[in-house]
Each structure stands twice: as structure tokens, then as C-alpha cells.
Amino acid sequence: MRVIVCENYEEMSEQAAKLVSSQLILKPESVLGLATGSTPIGLYQRLIENNKKGEIDFSQVTTFNLDEYYPIKRTNDQSYYYFMNEQLFSKVNINPENTYIPNGETKTPNDECANYEKLIKMHGGVDLQILGIGQNGHIGFNEPDANLNSKTHLTNLTENTIEANSRFFTSDEEVPRQALTMGISTILKSKKIILLASGANKSRVVSALLNDAINTSVPATMLKVHPDVVLICDKDAYTGVRLGVDIGGTEVKFAVVEGGKILYRSQFETEKDSADRFVEQIAEECNKIRKEYPIKTIGIGTPGTIKNGLVSASNLPFKSYPLGKRLKDYIDMPINIDNDANCAALGESEFGAGEKYENIIMVTLGTGVGGGIIIDNKICHGKYSMGEVGHIIIEAKNGLPCPCGQTGCWEQYASVTAFIRQAKTAALENTDSALYRIYKENGEKLNGKLIFAALDEGCPVAQKVFDEYIDWLVVGIKSLINIFGPDAIIIAGGITKQGERLVAPIRERVNNSDVAIEVSELQNDAGALGAAML
Numbered sequence: 001m002r003v004i005v006c007e008n009y010e011e012m013s014e015q016a017a018k019l020v021s022s023q024l025i026l027k028p029e030s031v032l033g034l035a036t037g038s039t040p041i042g043l044y045q046r047l048i049e050n051n052k053k054g055e056i057d058f059s060q061v062t063t064f065n066l067d068e069y070y071p072i073k074r075t076n077d078q079s080y081y082y083f084m085n086e087q088l089f090s091k092v093n094i095n096p097e098n099t100y101i102p103n104g105e106t107k108t109p110n111d112e113c114a115n116y117e118k119l120i121k122m123h124g125g126v127d128l129q130i131l132g133i134g135q136n137g138h139i140g141f142n143e144p145d146a147n148l149n150s151k152t153h154l155t156n157l158t159e160n161t162i163e164a165n166s167r168f169f170t171s172d173e174e175v176p177r178q179a180l181t182m183g184i185s186t187i188l189k190s191k192k193i194i195l196l197a198s199g200a201n202k203s204r205v206v207s208a209l210l211n212d213a214i215n216t217s218v219p220a221t222m223l224k225v226h227p228d229v230v231l232i233c234d235k236d237a238y239t240g241v242r243l244g245v246d247i248g249g250t251e252v253k254f255a256v257v258e259g260g261k262i263l264y265r266s267q268f269e270t271e272k273d274s275a276d277r278f279v280e281q282i283a284e285e286c287n288k289i290r291k292e293y294p295i296k297t298i299g300i301g302t303p304g305t306i307k308n309g310l311v312s313a314s315n316l317p318f319k320s321y322p323l324g325k326r327l328k329d330y331i332d333m334p335i336n337i338d339n340d341a342n343c344a345a346l347g348e349s350e351f352g353a354g355e356k357y358e359n360i361i362m363v364t365l366g367t368g369v370g371g372g373i374i375i376d377n378k379i380c381h382g383k384y385s386m387g388e389v390g391h392i393i394i395e396a397k398n399g400l401p402c403p404c405g406q407t408g409c410w411e412q413y414a415s416v417t418a419f420i421r422q423a424k425t426a427a428l429e430n431t432d433s434a435l436y437r438i439y440k441e442n443g444e445k446l447n448g449k450l451i452f453a454a455l456d457e458g459c460p461v462a463q464k465v466f467d468e469y470i471d472w473l474v475v476g477i478k479s480l481i482n483i484f485g486p487d488a489i490i491i492a493g494g495i496t497k498q499g500e501r502l503v504a505p506i507r508e509r510v511n512n513s514d515v516a517i518e519v520s521e522l523q524n525d526a527g528a529l530g531a532a533m534l
């Protein structure tokens, strides 16, 4: 099975439309097998456009639909007969006599099914079959069952399908309990098959389709025996259920992620003394979670550098520690490891404020300044580490010393720690200011929020500190923009709770309309979400 993973529903529909259009150009008298449901609507819209532009012609095309509810009147706006006319047939130059849909009005369903099989055969079989997939793995209405029917047949719909279909009907009683559907072998006899899947609610079944052996509980797995199947799905449908682990200096966070949503989360305190004990604890939690969720991959974000698989982090018991290898001793599944700031940037780029951009730099303001660089939607990696934006040198002479060994690093001026230090110095130099009073009242507890409280009082000293702090931030941000040319700089960290109050002056001083400056949407969840997506 060939798999094409698209960015979104639009791209999925576009890709499918290209393949169907090529089929009609190469063989104008093609027999198409068609599906209904919400998934192929975008494809049909594009086929209508291509037909209007004269790029494709339906005049010689014959179509066979996969299925129809039973019993149902053709005039019922929920019938597939009605759907196909609305969504495609009435809008292209197809001859209605060449469009076949099982008859939901028939009094003799078994004869109708046998006749439908004959008709398909008479037309030389289906050249290209379009399929959607049910959340329970059905194709057509071939529901999970120990015995799958091979030919077109009358079938009982499962509770799961009845519930999924109920969104289209006004009352529960109206939802049909049966359907006429092509069988598995009818579908497999098609020369080519395109299977479409879109949205996070399909990710479990897509994961099962790709990873499980052929089985009747996921009827779509039968497609694996066909030599020419293309699965075209969007990212949300493809990602599956993943586990992201965000290791931090104080706690380790676990998040079970499906299509950008966190289904489950847990956390425990970071073990500071023994790397081996720490790994055992992490593995135990991962394995516990795996018993509850069908996890496809595990991603780990860790502070520090990763050299040839060896992790070194100053605030953790990892000193040239083979983290991945040790975890593998306990967990038998793919594990990907990356730097935690890179993971946060990836999370933000996949599901947060960076979703609409391809190139972002995430700058996290906290004790230091962390960073992650995403170019073309991928983490930028150097030989060992990359994105240590806090350590770009912005003061060449008499720069402040940094624990990294350099002097003049950006984080010595632009971190929240630096902001507080700058405020304390200014307060002590201006003992008649509101900032000084607040400092006196709070002493070592002075934090970003309290400095903003002094600003609220209209304190000119606090204002000067803030303006200078923004200048330091802007110096680094401008350099990053010059080097990487990102679409957006996303700023994270507790201080961004100030929102536009912090970001607007940065934007104003960066003064570059090509680059968006935005606040992180995911904040503390970005790391685990990004780790899950590694």
C-alpha cells in the first residue's frame, strides 16, 4: 500500500483529484467506484471544477457506488442516491443513466445485490475505486465481523456505524439499521483503489490498518492483498496515538496525544541522583500507559545536549548517558529522543501558534532563554545541538559571564532572571520609586509579575527597566530573523501571560512586517506534544 500523507483535508482532496483526473484523461470511458460520506466531498468539488475547466470529461464515464442505506427512499435527502446527485452527478457532464447506486427502495434486496454484481461485471469491472474508511475499519459497509461477505449484499450496520451516521438524521429512529453494500471481493476486484482518510477521529483505524496484520475486525486490512492501493490521508489521520515525554529539571510530564489532542496526562518528580533509577521510573510509566492506549511511538524531550546518543544535562543525572539505549532495555517499541526546547518548538509548530507557518523560531523566556528552530516544518539539527539561541553572544566587550563558559550570552540580558536582576539594580538606585517599594516589600520574591505591578502604578523607573529589557530581547530576535528568515517568532514562558503588553513593543521595535511575533498557545504542553510528534 502506497501512503501519501498530506498537510490537511484540502491537500488530501487535491491529491485524490489529481489521480482521478489522470485516470479519466488516460481512459475517458473509465468505470469509477464511488463512495459517499464526508471524506470524498472535497475530491468531488475538485472534479467538478476540473470538469468545468474542460480538463476532464465525464460523458463516457460509468460509476458504481459502493453502498446505499436500506430501506430508504431516493427522495430522502440522506439517501446516497440524493447525496451523489447533490455532490457530483448534477454538476458534471455525466449521463445519469451511467450512474449506478444500489436501490434502497427495492422489495427484493438479495436480487438487487446479485444484479448489481452482474452489472459491474458487464461493464468490465471497476477501473478506479474511491473508498472512505469507518472509524471501526469498515470499507463500504463491510462491518467488522468474523465472516466477511465477499459479494454485494444486504448487511446489518453495527452500533458504532449507526451512531456515526446519526449526525446526518434528525432523530435516532430515522437512522437506517441496514445497508446494501459491495462486498470485500467486489472491492478488491477493482483495478486500482484510492482510500481516503481525514481527521484525528480516523487516526486509530489508520494506525491499525498500517500496523496490524490482515484481520476481519478491521475489514480495511483486507486491502493489503491488493497490488494497487493508495492511502491518501491528512496528518491528523496519520499520526495515530503517540506518547510524548517531557523531561524537566523538576518534573517529568507524560502526554498521550492523538491528532494534537491530549487524551491522558501524568507526571512525577524528577529523580536527581541516579540516571538508571530515573530511566526505570520513566519506562515503568510508559509501559503502564501502553497497557491503556494503543501507542504507536514514544518521543522523549530532554534538556541538554545529545551527542551520538549520549545525553548530558547539567540539571539531571545524565552525564554522557545512553538514554535511548537504556530505555530500550525496558520498552520494546520505537523511541525518539530530542532536546526539550526543540520538542517544544515542534509541538508549537504542529499544533499551536506556529501551525500556520512553515518556519518558526520558538524563544522561551525563563531562568534562561531556550530556543528551537523549525525550518520547513522540521526541527533544525546541527551536528550535536542547535537552537541554543540563549547563547548567541550579544555583548562582545565586558559581557556578563554565563554558566556555559562564555561571556555576553543573550540569556544573561533577555531571560526573566535577567529582567528581575535589572529591576533590582534599578530599584536600589531609585529608592523613591514604586519599584523600590515593591522590591522592599517582596525582597527576593520579586518576580516579573511584581515588576508589571510597578508599571501599572505608572512607575517611570519600572518603565525604563521594561523598555531596556525589550531592547535586549529585540537585539537577539533581530539576529535570529537575519540568520533564519522565519515566518514567525513564537515567544513562550510565564512572562508571556502579559500577552500583547509584552509582545506589542517587541513587534514595534523589530519593525518587520514579514515576520509575525506571537505568544505560544501551548505553553507548558508544547514540550510533550512536540516529543510525541518526533
Ligand code: F6R
Residues within 6 Å of the ligand: 034, 035, 036, 037, 038, 039, 040, 066, 067, 131, 132, 133, 134, 135, 138, 139, 140, 141
Ligand atoms: C460511504 C461508505 C463508508 C464511508 C465511511 C467513512 O459510501 O462506504 O464506508 O466511506 O463510513 O465515512 P466519512 O467519510 O463520513 O467519515
